Amino acid sequence: xxxxxxxxxxxxxxxxxxxxxxxxxxxxxxxxxxxxxxxxxxxxxxxxxxxxxxxxxxxxxxxxxxxxxxxxxxxxxxxxxxxxxxxxxxxxxxxxxxxxxxxxxxxxxxxxxxxxxxxxxxxxxxxxxxxxxxxxxxxxxxxxxxxxxxxxxxxxxxxxxxxxxxxxxxxxxxxxxxxxxxxxxxxxxxxxxxxxxxxxxxxxxxxxxxxxxxxxxxxxxxxxxxxxxxxxxxxxxxxxxxxxxxxxxxxxxxxxxxxxxxxxxxxxxxxxxxxxxxxxxxx
Numbered sequence: 001x002x003x004x005x006x007x008x009x010x011x012x013x014x015x016x017x018x019x020x021x022x023x024x025x026x027x028x029x030x031x032x033x034x035x036x037x038x039x040x041x042x043x044x045x046x047x048x049x050x051x052x053x054x055x056x057x058x059x060x061x062x063x064x065x066x067x068x069x070x071x072x073x074x075x076x077x078x079x080x081x082x083x084x085x086x087x088x089x090x091x092x093x094x095x096x097x098x099x100x101x102x103x104x105x106x107x108x109x110x111x112x113x114x115x116x117x118x119x120x121x122x123x124x125x126x127x128x129x130x131x132x133x134x135x136x137x138x139x140x141x142x143x144x145x146x147x148x149x150x151x152x153x154x155x156x157x158x159x160x161x162x163x164x165x166x167x168x169x170x171x172x173x174x175x176x177x178x179x180x181x182x183x184x185x186x187x188x189x190x191x192x193x194x195x196x197x198x199x200x201x202x203x204x205x206x207x208x209x210x211x212x213x214x215x216x217x218x219x220x221x222x223x224x225x226x227x228x229x230x231x232x233x234x235x236x237x238x239x240x241x242x243x244x245x246x247x248x249x250x251x252x253x254x255x256x257x258x259x260x261x262x263x264x265x266x267x268x269x270x271x272x273x274x275x276x277x278x279x280x281x282x283x
Contacts, residue, residue, distance in 0.1 A: 003188035003273070005184060005203050005204075006156055006187035009182065010031040011034055013039060014038040014146070016057070016060070017058065017060045027259065029259070030143070030150035034146065034150075036126055039124055042111065045091055045123075046095075047095045054229055055117070056118065058224075058226055059073070059117055061073075069081055069084060077113050077116040085104055085107065087104060089104070091103055091104075104128055105123055105125055106124040136212070137210075138210055138277075140211065141211060149258065150259045151184060152180075152183050152254055153182060153255050154182040154214075158194075158195065159177050159180075161192025162192070162253070176224070179234060184265070198277065201272060202271070203270070203272070205261070205262075206263040207260050210256075210257060211255075213244060213252040213254070215244065215250045215252055220234050242282045244282050245282075
C-alpha cells in the first residue's frame with residue numbers, strides 16, 4: 001500500500017482553530033506549537049474546550065516563525081497579537097478533573113480578549129518551561145495540553161468511507177476532515193481506517209508509535225468554521241459502525257500516536273509502516 005502525508009495541522013490554543021502548514025518540526029510532544037496554549041476559567045483554572053464552548057472553533061490562532069507572537073482572530077473582539085511570555089507569572093490549571101500544575105499566565109490583555117470572545121471570564125495560559133506530562137496507551141509518549149496524546153492521525157480513506165455511509169442515508173451533507181481536528185492526515189490506497197492497524201510508522205525524519213484509537217466526544221458535531229453545533233452527523237453514522245467495546249461502546253475515528261523519533265515532516269512525504277497493531281474491529 002502506498003501512503004503519503006496529505007496534510008498537517010497544528011492547534012496553538014487548545015480548542016481553537018487549527019493552522020495548516022506544509023511542513024512541521026515534530027517534537028516529543030507533537031507538532032511544534034501544538035496545544036502549547038490553553039484557555040482556562042479565570043476563577044479556578046479549569047480548561048475550556050469546544051465540548052462546552054463551541055465558539056472556540058471559530059477563533060483563529062497562529063504562532064509566528066520565531067514563536068514569540070501568538071496571533072488571534074475572532075468576530076467579536078477582532079484581531080490581537082499576544083507577545084508570548086514563556087516564563088512569567090504562574091496559574092494553577094486542571095483538565096478533566098486532574099491538576100496539571102502551574103502554567104504561565106499570558107496577561108490581562110489576552111484574558112480580556114478571550115473573555116469577550118467566549119462571553120465568560122477566562123485566562124490564556126502557556127506550558128511552563130520543561131513541562132513534563134505523560135500520555136497513556138500502548139505507547140504513552142509525552143503531551144502538552146492536548147487531551148492525552150501527542151499526535152492525532154486520520155486518513156482520507158476513512159473520511160471517504162464515513163461520507164459514503166452518510167450519503168447512503170440521503171438526508172445529510174458530507175462532513176469535512178476538520179470536524180476531527182487531526183494533526184496528520186494520511187492519503188493512501190488502503191481500506192477506510194487502515195491507520196487503526198499501524199503500530200509504528202515514519203514520515204520524513206519522524207517516527208510515530210500507536211497509543212490508542214481516538215475516542216470521540218461531541219466535538220465532531222461542531223462546525224469548525226462557524227463555531228456552532230451542526231449535528232447529528234457525523235456522530236449518528238459513526239454510531240452504526242465505529243463503537244469501541246473496550247471503551248464502553250464510545251465512538252472512534254482516527255488514532256492517537258506518540259512521537260518516538262523527533263524530526264521534520266512535510267506534506268507529500270512518503271509514509272513507511274514498520275509494524276502492525278493486532279486486529280481489532282469496532283462494531
